[in-house]
Ligand SMILES: NC(=O)C1=CN([C@@H]2O[C@H](COP(=O)(O)OP(=O)(O)OC[C@H]3O[C@@H](n4cnc5c(N)ncnc54)[C@H](OP(=O)(O)O)[C@@H]3O)[C@@H](O)[C@H]2O)C=CC1
């Protein structure tokens with residue numbers, strides 16, 4: 001049943017190797033792939049950052065990170081030792097041409113021809129251009145070197161273009177792998193399978209049968225240790241411009257000509273370009289922004305966003321948007337997108353509500369059919385539909401549920417999104433990465449929302465931490481006769 005092959009020997013050069021992302025996500029992801037036999041023994045992971053560390057000191061940090069972020073049952077001493085042997089460290093300021101590039105060249109010079117070279121930028125995005133330029137001047141970019149770019153690609157269209165230009169001068173687009181970790185989630189990829197491998201769904205996947213689509217990514221946590229980053233970003237930039245618009249693209253795209261990267265990306269970018277621009281007439285009723293106030297989370301009282309920050313802020317921790325797609329398939333179908341910190345539950349899901357039957361046959365109106373694609377947690381799919389109530393002799397109906405829980409279905413550990421993506425870059429498999437035009441089209445669509453919010457043209461709403469969000473978001477759907485799907489705990 002498995003189809004996960006070992007990749008070619010590689011040199012993974014991580015810029016930002018002492019940072020939170022590397023320790024929490026990248027090293028554990030590569031470790032897990034080693035345990036699965038996908039990483040060859042000769043592979044090397046070369047961490048770089050400015051901190052002056054010896055190789056052994058960095059290996060100790062890496063070990064501590066694995067201890068912390070790999071499940072105890074999966075922490076195998078022998079495999080950890082093998083993994084640590086693969087790790088090197090070069091102290092280097094990636095933004096400076098006169099830094100220790102010789103040190104990096106020295107490590108890379110071994111077996112250079114046999115290894116696929118991948119540069120992973122896990123630093124602030126405004127360094128991406130300088131790092132690329134320095135790598136080029138040092139002659140370290142081989143013909144098939146890949147570069148992986150972490151989000152955010154900019155804070156708006158202009159800065160995204162600058163980053164893309166800065167990197168694009170030295171790497172061809174086909175070697176640029178822009179990460180959106182939502183695309184690495186199995187359940188997000190499953191949208192493609194559900195839609196196009198099942199004629200039942202394929203046949204009804206349009207506004208002729210679908211009444212509305214909801215895409216939610218809610219978190220229990222607040223801004224945690226990332227307040228400095230988050231307060232400059234907000235929920236719209238942090239989650240919607242990238243992850244949720246990517247999910248929307250997969251839900252709404254036309255069937256791609258193939259599963260090749262450019263066919264899938266062409267189909268997605270067509271959706272982004274067909275999103276109806278929000279303007280002064282629709283912004284107040286189709287966008288909601290809010291901040292959490294004092295409330296509860298996991299049974300404890302928690303501060304509001306402003307108290308956590310310790311200063312005033314115009315940054316939203318909650319966003320809800322009503323989007324429309326100008327295409328024959330989706331005419332008049334609202335797509336509701338929302339994302340928030342400190343919601344009542346951690347939940348990422350897609351909810352597709354189908355139109356009721358146009359003709360009346362039963363004594364009571366059947367409940368609407370609803371397909372819920374649970375991205376996380378409890379990954380799976382449920383289908384709500386009607387059957388005859390056996391205790392009713394007058395053809396009364398009963399709403400029931402077909403529910404697939406992937407954990408039971410596949411009885412395997414669900415991989416973290418980064419595991420898949422990190423090795424896809426080595427394989428040169430770009431389907432689950434974002435092309436430049438997608439990033440830029442997404443920024444273009446959110447631009448009027450960012451502008452209107454910055455000018456306070458849409459008032460900041462509030463919600464108690466641990467609730468389902470502000471009243472204004474409920475009202476946005478109520479105007480369409482809809483309600484948010486939020487019965488999960
Ligand atoms: N953390 C997360 O969960 C996520 C992070 N990201 C993105 O990933 C990137 C990294 O985030 P995160 O790990 O949290 O950030 P951190 O601040 O924890 O780490 C930044 C890293 O960059 C290094 N660094 C900074 N300046 C330079 C430089 N001039 N040359 C070389 N290395 C440098 C730092 O080490 P040193 O100071 O020693 O140089 C450190 O290793 C950011 O773009 C972030 O937006 C994206 C999604 C999630």
Ligand SMILES: O=C1O[C@H](COP(=O)(O)O)[C@@H](O)[C@H](O)[C@H]1O
Nearest residue numbers: 151181217219238239243348376
């Ligand atoms: O990219 C980000 O995603 C996380 C949420 O990811 P998930 O996989 O747990 O849904 C979010 O917490 C973070 O703010 C954002 O930068």
